[in-house]
Amino acid sequence: MTTEPSADYRSFLVARDFLLAARQQYDTAYGEFRWPQLTEFNWALDHLDTLGVDSQWAQRPALWIVEADGSQRRWSFAEMSARSNRVANWLRSAGVRRGDRLIVMLANQVELWETILAAMKLGAVLIPATPLLAPADLRDRIDRGNARHVVVRTADVGKFDDVPGDYTRIAVGEPVAGWHHYANAYAAPVQFCPDGVTKASDTLLLYFTSGTTAKPKLVEHTHASYPVGHLSTMYWIGLRPGDVHLNISSPGWAKHAWSNVFAPWNAAATVFIYNYARFDADALLDTLAGCGVDTVCAPPTVWRMLIQADLGRVQVGVRELVSGGEPLNPEVIERVEKAWGIRIRDGFGQTETTLQIGNTPGQPIKPGSMGRPAPGYRVVLVNPVTGEPADEGEICLDLSARPLGLMVGYRDDEAGTATAMAGGYYHTGDIARRDADGYITYVGRTDDIFKASDYRISPFELESVLIEHDAVAEAAVVPSPDPLRLAVPKAYVTLAAGHQPSPETALAILRHAQDHLAPFKRIRRVEFAELPKTISGKIRRVELRHREAILHANLHAQPDGEFRNEDFPELRAEIGHH
Numbered sequence: 001m002t003t004e005p006s007a008d009y010r011s012f013l014v015a016r017d018f019l020l021a022a023r024q025q026y027d028t029a030y031g032e033f034r035w036p037q038l039t040e041f042n043w044a045l046d047h048l049d050t051l052g053v054d055s056q057w058a059q060r061p062a063l064w065i066v067e068a069d070g071s072q073r074r075w076s077f078a079e080m081s082a083r084s085n086r087v088a089n090w091l092r093s094a095g096v097r098r099g100d101r102l103i104v105m106l107a108n109q110v111e112l113w114e115t116i117l118a119a120m121k122l123g124a125v126l127i128p129a130t131p132l133l134a135p136a137d138l139r140d141r142i143d144r145g146n147a148r149h150v151v152v153r154t155a156d157v158g159k160f161d162d163v164p165g166d167y168t169r170i171a172v173g174e175p176v177a178g179w180h181h182y183a184n185a186y187a188a189p190v191q192f193c194p195d196g197v198t199k200a201s202d203t204l205l206l207y208f209t210s211g212t213t214a215k216p217k218l219v220e221h222t223h224a225s226y227p228v229g230h231l232s233t234m235y236w237i238g239l240r241p242g243d244v245h246l247n248i249s250s251p252g253w254a255k256h257a258w259s260n261v262f263a264p265w266n267a268a269a270t271v272f273i274y275n276y277a278r279f280d281a282d283a284l285l286d287t288l289a290g291c292g293v294d295t296v297c298a299p300p301t302v303w304r305m306l307i308q309a310d311l312g313r314v315q316v317g318v319r320e321l322v323s324g325g326e327p328l329n330p331e332v333i334e335r336v337e338k339a340w341g342i343r344i345r346d347g348f349g350q351t352e353t354t355l356q357i358g359n360t361p362g363q364p365i366k367p368g369s370m371g372r373p374a375p376g377y378r379v380v381l382v383n384p385v386t387g388e389p390a391d392e393g394e395i396c397l398d399l400s401a402r403p404l405g406l407m408v409g410y411r412d413d414e415a416g417t418a419t420a421m422a423g424g425y426y427h428t429g430d431i432a433r434r435d436a437d438g439y440i441t442y443v444g445r446t447d448d449i450f451k452a453s454d455y456r457i458s459p460f461e462l463e464s465v466l467i468e469h470d471a472v473a474e475a476a477v478v479p480s481p482d483p484l485r486l487a488v489p490k491a492y493v494t495l496a497a498g499h500q501p502s503p504e505t506a507l508a509i510l511r512h513a514q515d516h517l518a519p520f521k522r523i524r525r526v527e528f529a530e531l532p533k534t535i536s537g538k539i540r541r542v543e544l545r546h547r548e549a550i551l552h553a554n555l556h557a558q559p560d561g562e563f564r565n566e567d568f569p570e571l572r573a574e575i576g577h578h
Helices: 007-021 026-032 043-053 077-093 110-122 135-144 154-160 182-187 231-237 254-266 281-290 300-306 330-340 414-420 459-466 503-516 541-551 569-577
Strands: 061-066 072-076 101-105 125-128 149-153 168-172 203-208 218-222 244-247 270-274 295-298 320-323 345-349 355-358 379-382 392-398 425-434 440-445 450-452 455-457 472-482 486-495 525-528 562-564
Touching (some): 007 043, 061 077, 077 182, 101 110, 110 125, 135 154, 149 154, 168 182, 244 254, 254 270, 300 472, 355 392, 459 486, 486 503
Parallel strands (some): 061 270, 101 125, 101 149, 149 168, 244 270, 295 320, 320 345
Antiparallel strands (some): 061 072, 203 218, 345 355, 425 440
16 A cells, blocks of 8 residues: 655655755755755655655665675565564554653664664654663663663673663563563564654654763754754765665664664665674675675774775775764775775764765865765854854854754753753864865864863874874874973874884884974874773773873873883984984
8 A cells, every 4th residue: 555655755855866866966965955844754654664665666675684604684675664564563562652762772683673663663762772781881771761661682681680670671582581572573463553643853762972071961863853864974975776885883873873774775775784793804895895885884993904904805896985983094095095996985973963074975085184064064163262163163063054963952961952052053072174165174072182382282183193104003192291291192002913012113103203293293102002992982082081190190200011202312313303
């Protein structure tokens, strides 16, 4: 049974089709794109179910999962529509109601997508969670998230033994005593009837952000802000209908919804998943080449590991490569382009938004720049001192032209929301600079930028220089207390395979920094270590800063394992020759 598409859904399609048509015409896309004005909208019912009955798309693969052992399965749009109907009916029979909050803690498995779609169809609110969470994190999500139901893998049910609360327990996998058995959902009726309308402004998602500094906040998104807001992300990736899109991301984080759910399915592209227990660059390269992947999105950590492999070993037919999550160092971009002839395009966004700024398809790319504002986003750089627009300042969004992809606010945190939305702007907490052509270059988190000898230091800029050295796999730069300069730049370095944490290696890295950085930006200290990260993979510089404060409580002490410029007289001699 097919029904006429609603006026709201038609306006979504008009906006989508405009961006698909202007895929390589940035000026047209940016100048003429308008967000659809939506009143009633349910992406799973309106869009996904329509693809499931459309003669062109119904039998095309919506989801394709390849396991590490080479086994694989595909599910068509028609199958995903029907399966999510069954799950929605079964969840309803288990007590899930419109507005109820549901924690989903699954891996990259078909049940994850089924549950996301089913919850949307029911009007329930999703609280995505990574399987990496510990019981303390889960207690926080049950309590602050007011969750009434949890859907988790059988392997993880034990984590809930110490999580009190009156919530429905649903296990995916082998049956567990006292838990609903998810597999029973497949016996539920395939016809689903919603119990009412879904307003575009209804809450769909509550994300607990991965705080690199503070306790996670609850980011609230609606049935419009993420599903439809991700038209900007679709445009940045350069997706076309029928593409096979690989995004490397862990479930539970916003980037997974960005690029493993909404952006590809907005374009009627296939979500391609490669499941691996341990990252294996060569196996990933073989999968890319063998499965005909068209577009790839991966975080900088993955790109940095990939370039340790022989990229030229396989012929990849990939058309678009993008990177998000943290800025990507220019050295990595150059290495991939040299091997494959394709440039990785950087993009910027947050859990709180969809893609805000990016290098979009077919446009000139400036080394080091993350591109220009995405269609639908009015980006203003605001001087943090004066509050006035400037060429360098905090990345802000103009709320007089509020982008659809911006969150409602931080749930149950009026003060936090008011701070983020102060002065007519949404404040990202990130600093950038803009050139005469409108290209924006990332400088750093407002929390991570520091002063040394009264100069402002951007850790990212220094880290990008360090990573050019063969011995450096990853680096994080933080201020190290110093009696003379108050603070000096110190690099924590994770070494590439085959390099030893020796004085010789430290000297080589310090010399490289000295040769490639202005004197006031020079790395003065180096320590070899594994970098602390959030469970979503972002470097926790705050932890390293705290460590430095403790290590250097006595300003004249030199901790074990720390190498300094002054330890190497030859460096001073070389400075004299410059």
